[in-house]
Amino acid sequence: MKHIVEARKIKKTYGARGNVFTALDEIDLTVRQGEFVGVMGPSGAGKSTLLNVLATIDEPTSGDISIDGFSILNMNEEQLSNFRRDKLGFIFQDYNLLDTLTVKENILLPLALAKIDVIKLEERVEAVAEKFGITAILDKYPYQISGGQKQRTAVSRAIVTKPSLLLADEPTGALDSKSATDLLESLKELSEQEQATILMVTHDAYAASYCGRVIFIKDGKLFTELVKGKTSRKEFFQKVLDVLSALGGGTNDII
Amino acid sequence: MTLFDLAKKNIQGNFSNYLVYFVSMVFSIIIYFTFVSLQYNEKIQESILLSSTMNFLFMASSLLLLLFVAVFILYSNSFFTRNRKREVGLYSLLGLRKKTIGKMLFYENFLMGMLALVVGIIFGTLLSKLFTMILVKMMGSSAEIEFGISIGAVGQTVLVFLVIIIATSIQGYRLIYRFKLIELFHAEKKGEQTPKVSIASTVLGLLLLAVSYWLILRSFPEELTDGYIFVNYGIALVSMVIGTHLFFRSVVISLLKLYKRNKTRYYKGTNIIGTSQLLHRIQGNARTFTMIALLSAVTISLFGAAYSGYYGNEKNSFEMVPFSYSHQSKGNEFDAQIESLIQADKEHPIIAQVELPIVEVEGQLTFAFSYEANPMKLLPEKAYNEVVKALQKGDVVTLSEDEAIAIKPRLTEYNSSLFKGEQLHLTEEGHELTFVDLIEGSVLPFDYPDFYIVVSDEFFTKMANDIKPQLFKVYEVEGEKSTEVTSGKINKLVGKEDFQVYPSFYTEYKEGKEGNALTLFIFGFLGLVFLAATGSIIYFKQLTEANETKISYEILRKIGVNKKAIRKTIHMQTLFVFGLPLTIGIVHSSVILHFVSNFISDLIGANVIVPIVTAMAAFIAIYIGYYILTVNTYNKIANK
Numbered sequence: 001m002k003h004i005v006e007a008r009k010i011k012k013t014y015g016a017r018g019n020v021f022t023a024l025d026e027i028d029l030t031v032r033q034g035e036f037v038g039v040m041g042p043s044g045a046g047k048s049t050l051l052n053v054l055a056t057i058d059e060p061t062s063g064d065i066s067i068d069g070f071s072i073l074n075m076n077e078e079q080l081s082n083f084r085r086d087k088l089g090f091i092f093q094d095y096n097l098l099d100t101l102t103v104k105e106n107i108l109l110p111l112a113l114a115k116i117d118v119i120k121l122e123e124r125v126e127a128v129a130e131k132f133g134i135t136a137i138l139d140k141y142p143y144q145i146s147g148g149q150k151q152r153t154a155v156s157r158a159i160v161t162k163p164s165l166l167l168a169d170e171p172t173g174a175l176d177s178k179s180a181t182d183l184l185e186s187l188k189e190l191s192e193q194e195q196a197t198i199l200m201v202t203h204d205a206y207a208a209s210y211c212g213r214v215i216f217i218k219d220g221k222l223f224t225e226l227v228k229g230k231t232s233r234k235e236f237f238q239k240v241l242d243v244l245s246a247l248g249g250g251t252n253d254i255i
Numbered sequence: 256m257t258l259f260d261l262a263k264k265n266i267q268g269n270f271s272n273y274l275v276y277f278v279s280m281v282f283s284i285i286i287y288f289t290f291v292s293l294q295y296n297e298k299i300q301e302s303i304l305l306s307s308t309m310n311f312l313f314m315a316s317s318l319l320l321l322l323f324v325a326v327f328i329l330y331s332n333s334f335f336t337r338n339r340k341r342e343v344g345l346y347s348l349l350g351l352r353k354k355t356i357g358k359m360l361f362y363e364n365f366l367m368g369m370l371a372l373v374v375g376i377i378f379g380t381l382l383s384k385l386f387t388m389i390l391v392k393m394m395g396s397s398a399e400i401e402f403g404i405s406i407g408a409v410g411q412t413v414l415v416f417l418v419i420i421i422a423t424s425i426q427g428y429r430l431i432y433r434f435k436l437i438e439l440f441h442a443e444k445k446g447e448q449t450p451k452v453s454i455a456s457t458v459l460g461l462l463l464l465a466v467s468y469w470l471i472l473r474s475f476p477e478e479l480t481d482g483y484i485f486v487n488y489g490i491a492l493v494s495m496v497i498g499t500h501l502f503f504r505s506v507v508i509s510l511l512k513l514y515k516r517n518k519t520r521y522y523k524g525t526n527i528i529g530t531s532q533l534l535h536r537i538q539g540n541a542r543t544f545t546m547i548a549l550l551s552a553v554t555i556s557l558f559g560a561a562y563s564g565y566y567g568n569e570k571n572s573f574e575m576v577p578f579s580y581s582h583q584s585k586g587n588e589f590d591a592q593i594e595s596l597i598q599a600d601k602e603h604p605i606i607a608q609v610e611l612p613i614v615e616v617e618g619q620l621t622f623a624f625s626y627e628a629n630p631m632k633l634l635p636e637k638a639y640n641e642v643v644k645a646l647q648k649g650d651v652v653t654l655s656e657d658e659a660i661a662i663k664p665r666l667t668e669y670n671s672s673l674f675k676g677e678q679l680h681l682t683e684e685g686h687e688l689t690f691v692d693l694i695e696g697s698v699l700p701f702d703y704p705d706f707y708i709v710v711s712d713e714f715f716t717k718m719a720n721d722i723k724p725q726l727f728k729v730y731e732v733e734g735e736k737s738t739e740v741t742s743g744k745i746n747k748l749v750g751k752e753d754f755q756v757y758p759s760f761y762t763e764y765k766e767g768k769e770g771n772a773l774t775l776f777i778f779g780f781l782g783l784v785f786l787a788a789t790g791s792i793i794y795f796k797q798l799t800e801a802n803e804t805k806i807s808y809e810i811l812r813k814i815g816v817n818k819k820a821i822r823k824t825i826h827m828q829t830l831f832v833f834g835l836p837l838t839i840g841i842v843h844s845s846v847i848l849h850f851v852s853n854f855i856s857d858l859i860g861a862n863v864i865v866p867i868v869t870a871m872a873a874f875i876a877i878y879i880g881y882y883i884l885t886v887n888t889y890n891k892i893a894n895k
Contacts, residue, residue: 057813078817085815096810100531110814112522121522157814 004165004197005031005054010063012049012220023049024060025220031165034195036188038202038211040240042247046220047201048169054199055088055167056080068164085113089158089166093173095150097142097157103149104129104138107156114161128156132186148179155186159196166190168200172207184210205244209237216243223247263366275795276335277367282791283324284375284416285382286784290320292383292408293390293780316777320784325419327788332364332423334795336430344436353431360427368420376412380404386780393565393772395765452508460501467495471850499548499839503541507835508534525824528811532824533831536800543796544836547789551840554782555874556847561778562866563852565771572764574665576700577646579603579735579760580742582749584610584726593728593748600741603732607645611638611698612724613707614715621678626664627704631679634662634698634707635715642698645731649696654711659688662707663695679708684721688714699727700754700763735760786874790881793833797885801892808893821894826886833882841871 012024023046031037041047052058054065056072065072068087075083090096097106104125111121129135132152137145142153151171158166168187172180188210190196200211208214210233216223224243228236294300294313336343346356470491476483511534515521521530537544580597584590597605615630640651652660661674671693679688688710697707710718732738742759749758757763808821848867 055813078819081812081815081817081820083815084813088815090813092813096806096813098528098531098807098810100535100807101527105527105531108522109527112527113524113814113816113820115523118518118522122518 001032001034003030004033004035004068005029005199006066007054008064010050010053010060010065012046012053012058013061022220024053026063027217027220027222029215029222031197031199033197034191036191036198036200036210036212038200038208038214039217040202040205040208040214040244040247041217041223043203045217047217049220050217051167051169051199051201054165055090056084085110086161087164089161089163091151091154091158091166091168091171093170095142095147095154095174097150097153099142102139102141103134103145103153106142106153107138107160110157110161124160125156128160132156146179147175148182151175151179151183152186155183159190164197166196166198168198168202170202170204171200172202172204180204180207205237205240208240209233214240214243216247218247273335273367275798276331277371279331279791279795280328280368280371281375281378282787283328284371284412285379287320287324287415288376288379288408288412289383289386290317290780291411292379292405293386295405295408296383296387312774312777316781320781321415323784323788328419328423329426330792331795332426334799336427340430340434340438343431347431347436356431357428360430361424364424364427365420368416368424372413372416372420375416376409379412383408386776390772390776393776394769395772452505452512454509456501456505457509460498460504460506463494463498464502467491467498468846470494471846495843496545496549499843500541500545502839503544503548503835504538508537511537525816525820525827528807529824529827529831532804532807533828540796540832543792544839547792547836548839548843550785550789551837551874552843552847554785555840555844555871556851557778558775558782558874559844559848559867559870560851561771561775562870565768565775566866568767568771569764572760572767574697575756576758576760576763577642577697578609578700578729579732579738580745581700581727581729581754581758582745583753584728589748590728593745594730596741596744596748597730597732600732600738603734603738603741605730605732607641607731609638609641609645609729611642611727611729612715612719613699613727614718614722614724616681616684616718616722618679618681621680622673624673626667626669626706628706629704631704632707633715633718634709635712636709637712639698639709642729643696645729646696649694652694652709654691654709656711656713657688658691658711660709661690661693662697662709663693664705665697665701666705669693684718686714699729700758701756702754736764737761739765782874786877789836790878793836794881794885794888797829797832797889798892801889805893818894822890825889825894829882829886829889833878833885837875837878841874844871 007027007029009026009028010024011022011026014021014023027046027050029050039047039050049058053060054067056075060073063073067083070083070087072080072083097103098109101109107128108121108125111124116124125138126135129138132155134149134152134156137149142150145153151174155171158168166187171187172183175183184207187198187200191198191212200207202208212228214226214228216225226236226239226243231239294317343356343360346359347353467490470487511530514530515534521527580593582590582593594608597603612635614633616633617629618631620628636652636654643649643651654660659679663669674690674693677690679690680686681688688708697705699707738759738761742757742761745759746757746762757766811821812818852867
């Protein structure tokens with residue numbers, strides 16, 4: 001299977017000399033195509049920093065990252081923007097939908113920005129909307145729909161360009177448990193049926209239990225890694241909880 | 256800590272928030288104070304005393320300015336509190352009593368107002384000096400302006416602004432009582448709805464604008480009554496105001512929605528972002544846009560008209576007083592006295608002098624002529640041709656005995672087809688003359704009725720036998736624009752009986768220039784104020800918007816829109832916000848100026864295109880400055 005993410009010795013430090021804070025300390029990470037990977041760890045462990053670096057929003061101090069075969073560290077602003085648009089999809093905790101656009105317009109935005117032909121664009125939007133069951137609300141505005149619907153809209157927007165890598169930052173953080181479960185099921189389905197590669201940062205052991213593999217970070221270093229394999233989701237959930245209690249600091253987030 | 260301290264700390268801590276409000280207050284005070292000091296200025300006082308129009312103009316302007324300044328301060332005050340509702344809500348949430356919060360807001364506003372008043376008066380003093388110098392320069396005099404603070408101006412400014420500041424402070428006090436706590440927290444959420452628009456209001460908006468344009472542009476009826484003016488232009492004004500508002504409220508929205516229909520264009524790049532943002536904001540901005548468009552229209556119109564007057568003054572003076580000096584002959588001794596006076600002025604040697612015999616007769620015309628034709632003044636061909644040579648203006652004429660040429664009465668718009676082939680019956684003598692032409696080129700200073708007819712020398716001699724001609728003497732000298740001393744003496748000698756205007760060109764020219772300069776100055780000043788204020792309003796509005804939409808642009812960056820594209824859409828949106836009201840303002844003012852120029856150009860006989868285009872260009876140039884400033888600041892906020 002093809003490697004989508006290959007990160008070698010990523011280091012990220014903040015602050016000036018004498019007072020340096022290391023957010024990421026030589027982390028290696030490989031994600032294969034079709035994998036659904038969870039990233040966990042206590043607050044301040046460097047989860048979000050890792051995600052931002054992979055998302056090309058933040059730059060590592062040193063190390064080497066390639067995504068879908070492209071080395072992202074030597075790109076300039078414009079190349080990075082295009083790379084984000086074409087290769088990456090994002091899902092955020094607070095949805096990050098544009099209030100001035102309808103659900104449909106929000107979803108098609110990345111396609112419009114890539115100047116895709118209108119007919120093809122409409123087809124893609126229809127297909128994605130159907131998959132996530134939001135066809136009925138396509139003409140509504142974000143402030144008219146529920147949190148779960150917003151997040152499904154956000155996911156639709158993230159995958160409408162068929163990105164090589166889908167990055168999710170606490171996607172279930174603001175959702176009720178029913179909506180959260182729906183969303184996680186859909187993400188799992190995406191990775192299993194359509195070979196979508198997903199990297200999800202989460203605090204929530206329940207959310208992590210939907211992943212195929214979970215990596216744990218502590219103090220900027222790789223702490224351990226769990227692979228679901230053939231175990232059931234419930235057993236995997238228990239395993240995640242065990243690691244979290246060993247890790248400390250994350251347990252109070254269990255639902 | 257006392258409440259007073261808290262209010263003071265509030266200002267210190269949140270300075271940037273307060274700065275915008277403070278600056279607009281200071282700005283208003285500076286403007287008002289400058290204008291009032293000018294009003295109290297001696298030089299200007301003289302002109303005001305001399306002319307009742309000038310007096311009226313100043314009174315009206317200062318009232319208008321007062322009204323405007325009050326509205327502007329109230330506007331910035333509500334803009335300021337809108338941004339602070341959340342903070343006020345927080346105080347209430349933390350358990351501060353309503354009365355305490357109210358008092359705090361009152362003190363805060365009052366304190367700022369007082370500080371603004373002091374700063375405003377200090378800067379206003381400096382600025383009024385500058386403006387007085389500009390005015391004096393424009394009037395063409397070289398008088399020294401003394402530098403000093405006018406107590407009267409300070410008193411008037413302090414009084415006016417004290418009232419305004421107390422009013423806004425009370426408004427601040429009442430803020431906490433006017434809203435529920437929950438409303439205070441949702442202050443910024445307003446105006447985010449998608450605008451709905453009815454076809455009826457769109458059509459009505461366009462219709463009202465069309466009607467107002469038609470009412471303004473249609474030609475005068477046969478009889479121009481006060482009632483007609485009042486009703487016609489009253490309706491035009493009202494429908495223009497409402498039409499403009501509907502234009503921004505409905506027509507623009509409809510147009511944007513129409514634009515959205517074309518998916519190929521709409522779904523292309525950042526078009527989708529820019530268009531939808533504009534569509535969402537326009538309804539909240541409609542009132543501001545209307546105000547700005549109308550203010551721009553008024554400013555451009557007034558300034559254009561005033562500048563036309565200033566610009567056309569020289570030409571106008573030449574028409575009103577064609578020769579450097581003119582007088583009626585009153586015996587040899589008197590005439591010699593005048594001639595020696597003119598000859599004594601060695602700096603302005605005589606180029607030409609002409610004697611003009613004029614015979615006043617009564618007569619009838621064979622066609623309907625709305626001008627007061629009697630008494631008509633006959634002038635011999637020979638004398639007229641001498642005038643043509645002396646002034647080097649117009650063409651030499653040749654007439655046979657029964658032919659005549661009419662000279663177009665000044666301040667009218669007749670053309671030669673009305674006269675050609677028509678006849679003139681001289682009542683007493685029974686003579687008949689045929690008009691061969693109507694020409695431009697008056698010879699004597701204006702005196703109503705201004706109807707001169709050139710006749711052949713033979714016919715004139717015949718007439719002169721029966722009626723004794725009046726003899727006029729005219730002189731043309733070199734450098735007639737600077738004959739201050741001689742002109743003064745001549746004016747005194749000749750007196751005011753000979754003509755309705757001055758007998759010397761210089762005085763007419765100078766006085767017109769001073770009057771027009773003052774008018775232009777007042778309008779220019781008001782225009783500058785409106786311009787600065789409207790520009791600032793858009794600037795502040797865009798900045799608030801930038802802060803509100805910062806998150807959207809962050810999202811866009813994350814999903815792969817590069818800085819350049821965001822910059823482009825910000826450019827496009829700002830251009831729209833600045834360009835739309837300005838365009839409407841310019842179209843409105845073009846219509847108004849077209850109407851005004853109909854009689855202005857008759858009045859001053861000058862080409863009004865140049866000054867009007869200059870006024871518009873100046874307006875646009877300043878707007879472009881604001882536009883660039885806004886785009887840059889917007890970018891700094893939203894596109895880091």
